[in-house]
Amino acid sequence: xxxxxxxxxxxxxxxxxxxxxxxxxxxxxxxxxxxxxxxxxxxxxxxxxxxxxxxxxxxxxxxxxxxxxxxxxxxxxxxxxxxxxxxxxxxxxxxxxxxxxxxxxxxxxxxxxxx
Amino acid sequence: xxxxxxxxxxxxxxxxxxxxxxxxxxxxxxxxxxxxxxxxxxxxxxxxxxxxxxxxxxxxxxxxxxxxxxxxxxxxxxxxxxxxxxxxxxxxxxxxxxxxxxxxxxxxxxxxxxxxxxxxxxxxxxxxxxxxxxxxxxxxxxxxxxxxxxxxxxxxxxxxxxxxxxxxxxxxxxxxxxxxxxxxxxxxxxxxxxxxxxxxxxxxxxxxxxxxxxxxxxxxxxxxxxxxxxxxxxxxxxxxxxxxxxxxxxxxxxxxxxxxxxxxxxxxxxxxxxxxxxxxxxxxxxxxxxxxxxxxxxxxxxxxxxxxxxxxxxxxxxxxxxxxxxxxxxxxxxxxxxxxxxxxxxxxxxxxxxxxxxxxxxxxxxxxxxxxxxxxxxxxxxxxxxxxxxxxxxxxxxxxxxxxxxxxxxxxxxxxxxxx
Numbered sequence: 144x145x146x147x148x149x150x151x152x153x154x155x156x157x158x159x160x161x162x163x164x165x166x167x168x169x170x171x172x173x174x175x176x177x178x179x180x181x182x183x184x185x186x187x188x189x190x191x192x193x194x195x196x197x198x199x200x201x202x203x204x205x206x207x208x209x210x211x212x213x214x215x216x217x218x219x220x221x222x223x224x225x226x227x228x229x230x231x232x233x234x235x236x237x238x239x240x241x242x243x244x245x246x247x248x249x250x251x252x253x254x255x256x257x258x
Numbered sequence: 259x260x261x262x263x264x265x266x267x268x269x270x271x272x273x274x275x276x277x278x279x280x281x282x283x284x285x286x287x288x289x290x291x292x293x294x295x296x297x298x299x300x301x302x303x304x305x306x307x308x309x310x311x312x313x314x315x316x317x318x319x320x321x322x323x324x325x326x327x328x329x330x331x332x333x334x335x336x337x338x339x340x341x342x343x344x345x346x347x348x349x350x351x352x353x354x355x356x357x358x359x360x361x362x363x364x365x366x367x368x369x370x371x372x373x374x375x376x377x378x379x380x381x382x383x384x385x386x387x388x389x390x391x392x393x394x395x396x397x398x399x400x401x402x403x404x405x406x407x408x409x410x411x412x413x414x415x416x417x418x419x420x421x422x423x424x425x426x427x428x429x430x431x432x433x434x435x436x437x438x439x440x441x442x443x444x445x446x447x448x449x450x451x452x453x454x455x456x457x458x459x460x461x462x463x464x465x466x467x468x469x470x471x472x473x474x475x476x477x478x479x480x481x482x483x484x485x486x487x488x489x490x491x492x493x494x495x496x497x498x499x500x501x502x503x504x505x506x507x508x509x510x511x512x513x514x515x516x517x518x519x520x521x522x523x524x525x526x527x528x529x530x531x532x533x534x535x536x537x538x539x540x541x542x543x544x545x546x547x548x549x550x551x552x553x554x555x556x557x558x559x560x561x562x563x564x565x566x567x568x569x570x571x572x573x574x575x576x577x578x579x580x581x582x583x584x585x586x587x588x589x590x591x592x593x594x595x596x597x598x599x600x601x602x603x604x605x606x607x608x609x610x611x612x613x614x615x616x617x618x619x620x621x622x623x624x625x626x627x628x629x630x631x632x633x634x635x636x637x638x639x640x641x642x643x644x645x646x647x648x649x650x651x652x653x654x655x656x657x658x659x660x661x662x663x664x665x666x667x668x669x670x671x672x673x674x675x676x677x678x
Contacts (some may be wrong), residue, residue: 160495165434166373167488167496168474173483227463
């Protein structure tokens with residue numbers, strides 16, 4: 144079955160039209176997992192750990208579950224000690240900006256994506 | 259005593275046992291797909307194609323053909339079914355006409371976009387409204403941009419031969435594109451003509467079924483996704499693959515037609531030239547209309563006019579180089595077509611492509627386009643002769659027609675077209 148199919152199915156990740164599988168066939172199963180889920184993001188949230196008060200509102204409001212609560216200790220310059228930190232999972236973040244909008248202390252800045 | 263001398267005759271090698279029968283175009287089409295042993299057919303009956311559907315069902319019922327016939331509720335489903343069956347690796351067939359073709363139109367692009375070797379017979383017929391069941395090429399010309407290979411047939415024998423070749427072309431690993439073979443509604447679909455069928459053994463040896471898996475197919479043991487979203491990042495490339503395949507198909511079509519001629523004595527090219535060796539004026543036509551133009555050429559030759567004809571057999575991919583070669587030495591050329599592109603620079607779509615092909619080679623010759631015979635209106639030989647004479651006027655004046663001539667319209671003088 145696999146004999147001769149190579150010419151139509153190409154390499155795993157094509158870079159040219161010749162390498163692209165014929166008719167855009169995806170020649171292996173379960174490929175959705177390999178897709179980037181953030182490809183259309185144009186602005187990215189950046190959390191300022193200094194300003195963040197660990198209120199968890201961004202985590203609550205994020206429609207994609209892309210805000211992570213991680214067990215990472217953080218000490219601010221003023222000496223305040225937090226046991227957790229909030230980080231953005233950029234593999235899933237679509238850049239909608241809801242987190243920045245909801246943040247009561249404006250600790251999240253939306254920065255343009257530049258590629 | 260008379261001695262009997264046994265004459266030693268050279269052994270005659272008959273490659274194919276010739277059997278001549280009488281058949282209409284519809285039966286020739288059904289016979290051709292029976293002989294190439296199709297696996298799946300999904301056909302919704304529509305005049306004038308109905309007998310193709312009936313005959314295939316009959317072949318399956320009486321055991322002459324071992325195929326799955328899917329009783330669909332419309333042409334959109336018919337084309338969808340054969341595209342899916344082809345994706346599963348089957349050799350498939352469908353047939354339609356006119357409104358049926360329009361109903362399946364969106365799936366036409368999917369058949370070519372998914373690169374499925376679907377073969378279809380199209381009994382050409384006018385498009386509604388007003389409703390009309392008779393022959394013209396409006397439906398076939400509507401397929402120009404669908405990514406299908408389009409082959410026109412001039413007679414019943416060509417319907418059969420073209421369909422056999424269609425499978426070999428469509429399923430070729432360098433092509434993998436759908437192919438449509440036309441037969442003029444009624445003029446070929448319902449007219450009984452002599453036919454030499456190849457028979458199953460020969461047809462299958464000419465267009466053998468390839469081993470499963472030579473092209474990507476739907477298979478539970480090797481799952482693949484067909485028909486995924488073509489995002490902007492890759493859609494362009496997938497379309498370019500189709501362009502490249504269509505270009506590549508020229509070689510395969512040429513080889514297939516030549517091989518057919520070598521085996522069975524009926525060779526096929528992209529175009530057929532009739533009395534073109536010394537022709538001074540030439541009309542380009544296609545389908546069964548070409549036979550009519552040949553008759554006009556015969557009459558004109560009798561009058562001493564050096565007339566010739568070029569028949570286009572393959573409309574897609576367009577036989578650009580062949581037409582340029584055929585027309586570069588005439589004094590004037592024209593087209594006779596039964597399809598209209600409303601509001602076009604010229605209303606005859608065939609003329610546009612030939613004019614562009616010649617212009618790209620820097621060839622400028624007096625030319626004109628003629629449209630007649632819409633909706634099954636008879637075209638008479640004397641009318642085609644008049645077109646040739648109009649063409650000769652253009653040759654003498656050294657000027658091309660500014661507009662397409664509409665011939666045979668009641669109350670309309672074709673010369674008035676030039677004033678509009």
